[in-house]
Amino acid sequence: MPRILIVEDEEIIRSALRKLLTHAGYTVEDAGSVEEATERHEPDTFDLIISDLRLPGAPGTELIRRAPDTPVLIMTSYASLRSAVDSMKMGAVEYIAKPFDHDEMLEAVETILARQNHTTRSADTAVTPEEQARTDSDPASLMFGNCDAMQKVFTLIRKVAPTETTVLIQGESGTGKELAARALHLMSPRASNPLISVNCAAIPESLIESELFGHEKGSFTGAVSARTGLIEAADGGSLFLDEIGELPAEAQARLLRVLQEGEIRKVGSTQSRQVDVRMIAATHRNLKAMTRTGEFREDLYYRLNVMQIRIPPLRERQPDILGLAQNFLRRQGSKMNKPSLNLTPEAMRVLERHRWPGNVRELENAIERATILCDNDLITPALLDLEDGVDEVRIPETLVDGNHEQAQTQETDTSSDLSLEDYFQHFVLENQDRMSETELAQKLGISRKSLWERRQRLGIPRKKNSSN
Incomplete structure (x- = not known):
């Protein structure tokens, strides 16, 4: 169980924080000053130090020097950007303003400890040259992902990569589909041969066939010399066709032949040529739905969709x-x-x-x-x-006094019937008599300045006895 040292001169805050962290399952020790912490405890033996910035004698940032290998979270009532800059320049991993929200504190502690554990594991792991060679081509070395969804993606890539199976990678724009294709290639027996990447949406429709399959001299206006296509250039390696849903119909038919027969024919040529290419395709569109509207060939879809890998969106x-x-x-x-x-x-x-x-x-x-x-x-x-x-943040479940069931009901009702602005107005009017402006802003997940600006825009007056 992680050990945490609290250094705080105010007994009420120290006691409350100790109870909060103990209840959360942490082993907790405390002190009232840096000197007391050093004399009674060994700060560098703890997993985390939580210290007030202003203490009798030395400031809390002194603990950063005395326990250089232990992360220090600084608490301060003087939560200006200047104090934050100074603390973090000196090595604090994070700062938190007093009075702090209990959930905010627990979340900060959990994040710091998780980050520290990951760093420690990385530093303690010795890697042989052979292991390093394998790691360099592992999907986890190309794509970051500790969540369950990405770990499943990595597992699937490791299983599929050594095969010759055609792969369809699906995912929204910006999710890292090309990185997944690169990992598939680098972990395959074809890694020493080229990976040719083609963005089908970036090539004009009139040139796509020439780019993919090549052309003979004089086959069309402007074809002043013969040209090797990208598929032929990938011979022996892998071809990554990004945004394959944008491929025009005629090119789809020619690509199907490559998948079925393993051969290409240049534009303007009567001769076919055998190619050995592993096909990897990607799209953000629903190809299955496109087959129903005739936008994408159904037979090509099934040829491509032998193995599907879905890259989850960042949300x-x-x-x-x-x-x-x-x-x-x-x-x-x-x-x-x-x-x-x-x-x-x-x-x-x-x-x-x-x-x-x-x-x-x-x-x-x-x-x-x-x-x-x-x-x-x-x-x-x-x-x-x-x-x-x-504005796009999901309404938190703790909006109404921490009442989980009531908050869930409110979230469901408002999300189905109200716009975000309607929800904002509804929430502020309902809660401003018992919440300060700071509390309202925190619950809504916005700054006080944003709260004030939205009040002005929507014409919602502040209560007359409103304060900080």
Whole structure:
């Protein structure tokens, strides 16, 4: 069981936090100052230290120096960006404002400990050169995913890759379908031969057949010389056809012949040529439905759909969002000579709440944009520029005084009958007599500034005795 050290000079807060963490199953020790923590305990033997920033004597950030291998979560009543920047520059893994929400604290502790466990396992694992060679082509080395859905994808890729089976990868734009295709190729016996990738949506319809199958000199206007097609170029290797749902009908018929007979015929040629190509296709469209409307050949669909791999959208991979963000942050920070970048807790929450219609690609773009704009070492929600994503957040189940059943009923009723703005107005009017503006904003998952702006836009007056 993880051991946590609390360093807090206010007995009421220290006692409440100790009870909260003990009840959650953690082993907890506490102290009233840095000196007391050092004298009575050994801070570097704990899994996590939670410390107030302002303490009698040395500040809480001193524990970062005294226990360099233990993550330190800083609590502060002075929750300004300046104090957050200073704390995290000194090595704090996160900060949290007092008075804190119990669920927020437990979530922060769980996230830090999970991150620490992952880092420890990675550091303690020795890898032989042979194991490293296998790991380099493993899907988990190309695609990040700790959630169950992605682990199933990795397992399927490992099973299918060594075979010659045609694979259809399905998933929304930006989910990483090309990475999955690359993993399939690199784990196959064809890894030493080329992987040719073709985006069928990016090639004009008039040129798609020439690009795929090649053409003979003079076969059409502009064909001043013979050309080898991409399928022939992939001979002995793998061909990845992205967005195959955009392939025109005539090209579909020719591709079917490649799958059935293993041969191609260049545009303008009367001779066929045998090719040995492993076909991997991908699409974000429903090919089965397209066969019913005649947009996609049914026989080609069944030839392609021998083995199907579905890449889940990012909104179904909630546990992976922060891990992906940290990976992108390290990569972008290294590129831009900003190696000390960190996400603020508020930025982490914004990332977790956003619906990610553009999936992993959108997340990567958001991190890259924030890295460029960041003037210090902390990525804030404003830099991520995902404000619109807050509107798409699922209404939390704890909106109404933690009453789970009542909240679920309210969520169901409002989501079926009300727009988001209607829901906002309904919730604020119903709860503002017993909640402060801060509490309303927290429950709605928005900032106080956003709460005020929406009040103005919707004409919802604040209660007269409203305060912080």
